[in-house]
Amino acid sequence: MHVNRLRSFIGLCILLALLFGFGNVLYATGSGNNFSEQIxxxxxxIRSLNRIARDYHNANVATKNTDANNSVHVAQNAGENSFKAIISKIELVQQVDTVLKELRSYAYRAKTEAEVYAFNKGLKATEERVNYLATTEDKGFATKISSISLLKKDFTSAHKALKNNKTAIRTNTSNKKNRPAKKSNSLADIKLGAHVISGKTYFAVYSPEATDVTLHLFNKATDKAGKKVAMKKDNGGVWKTIVDGELYGKFYGYTASGPKGDGRLFDPDNLLSDPYAFANVDHNGKSVIVDRNYQWKNKNFKRPESKDAVIYEMHIKDFTAHKSSGVKDSLKGTYLGMLEGKNTGKVLGHLKELGVNVIELMPVHEFDNNFAGVVNHWGYMTSHFFAPECSYASGKNGEGVKELKALIDGLHGEGFAVILDVVYNHTAEGNHEGQPLNFKGLDNPGYYRLMPDNKKYYWNGTGCGNEVRTENPMTAKMILDSLKYWVNEYKVDGFRFDLGTIIDKNTMQRIIDELPSDIILTAEPWAADWQRNQWAKSDFRNTRLSKWNDDFREKIRSLINGQANRNDVMTVLAGSCFWWAAKPAESLNYLEAHDGYTLADLFGNDKRKTRLAAIALLTAQGIPMIHAGQEFDRSKGGNHNSYDQDNDVNYINWTVKEKNRDIFDLYSGLIKMRLKYDNFRHKTALNNQQIEWIQPANGNAVGMILKGKQTFLVLLNGDSHNWADFRLPSEGAWTVVCNGEKISDQGLGSAVGNYNVPPTTGVILRK
Known part of the structure; x- marks a missing residue:
């Protein structure tokens, strides 16, 4: 008997070995190997490019220190020959894409002369191979010739600008603590815009293909004609001039002449604003030279960790514009109006009472608020990425600069971090019918992704008319410059990237790497057209970039509606770490946002459902976000896309708060509990020593056990008709801290043995 078992075991081992070996053969010859070869x-x-750069550097050192000899040149050529050997193996168009992707990535990082040399050699070898294949093997390779030319043009233009701007204008930065530790690359040394330094005003604007750029200076925003000042172009495409005097309060713009066709939109009769303007008169007016000095009162604000953030998404105007806000008329809908009501239950006083710690401002970059003849109330049509929206200020002549700083300073003083909703995926210049305001008229092919077969038209994965060409080095520089400016100049604490996947992967990685490590970063991980996504939700794992979690939204809404997939619900409650997130703080959890239905409208003003939503949201792992008014069951009258409603549909009606005070008190209590106990804010993916589950017979119910110094038990029943019976996991009494309607850290009673949860109710127990 034992011999037969041994023989069977040996036979099984041989069979497994054969199968395993055969499996390896299949893998080696199948599609899996294509992935391996790509890696x-x-x-x-990259290895060969680094070798070329190293050999070039060593050869130069050797030439300087010793007599040049053949061994130096042999060493220098070794890296180039290695790269050519790799390129000679290219047989597929997809392989060219891989090489160009790595070359572009290398170009972003190139700082030294040796690295620039390596890039040029690598690109030249690739171009030669592609040309050969296009003429002898497959005409499909010809489609990559234009990609190579474009990459060459981008790199050459950007690095010429670098070379000619080593003594570029430098602005003063007042707070080194908030200054990014890392530079994006040496292009960061190029200072564009209008800067007042030592009694002179310096102007610099990028327009690489222009043949003439003229500065126009005006005394008033309404002046039709102004003083013309000639500008001089350096070899990198930057036009500069210096004007005597500190021109604070003056207005300016540029006109640019240049070649036509191939996507270029030069028009010497069209006055353009400055893409780097620090203030602008509306989206389509003149740029303003503004004194940006501000005396900060709260210089030592400490940002919360991402895992500890409770985000409150709000719109500047909506928060104070309603007649019930209690804010005086002159401040309604303004930056400064946001600081009113401190000692009331409205506006600032409301935020303090609620207990959130991060305020997310919907777009405050200068935007077109009447795009294509339609009211654009939300602000997702940015025209200037360095200027604050002037309609929220007391005037349009740059007053918004100091007033927005005062708002951020004041919020810091009350303990709130401030993050900005930013829109770098498209601009207010729209499609081919849109009027050039700045970017189009200076470098349309550089700033925008144009259709390859007809460059009159734009890619439109944003659904807003155009896509910003973020992969272009000077465009990426503009984005990084803008972000760093808002961190250093306005002391903002983070950013939310609208339609984040339109931003190319390399630029997004640079944003993560180069902004200060305590800056909060979150993004929408989708585009309007999913085929235009430059990266996926599963990218940027183990970084500080969190993504808006539509999985959480849909799975928890399904639970609340009694249609739960329990495994999915458990996954999103645990931070989506078994799907695409590496840690909970990579998941930004939300159930209501500016677009879409409010929860009150979605659930037909059913308070049982909105209470259950609050409990699920604020006990889940990840970063919770609340949309303004969600905390007291605000309604928009069923409007699920209120972007064009500059009226009471969007304005916060503060009388509703008192009407639904019970909902507000539940939210406030849940937030306080969340911030008090670490159980709800884990830094890493949870294991079974930290979280366990109870799965009662009712499939629309689930129990979450969160272990720690205290153990919490969150019982959620989404069934609208039936009770759910939960067997409590340990002997002894549990304290009921939330009974589904009220919450108290001191307790609302006790439970032993079993707990029967009513329909559409959430309960929280502690032990």
Missing amino acids: NLEKEV
């Missing part, structure tokens, strides 16, 4: 190609390209 190897990426590594070999």
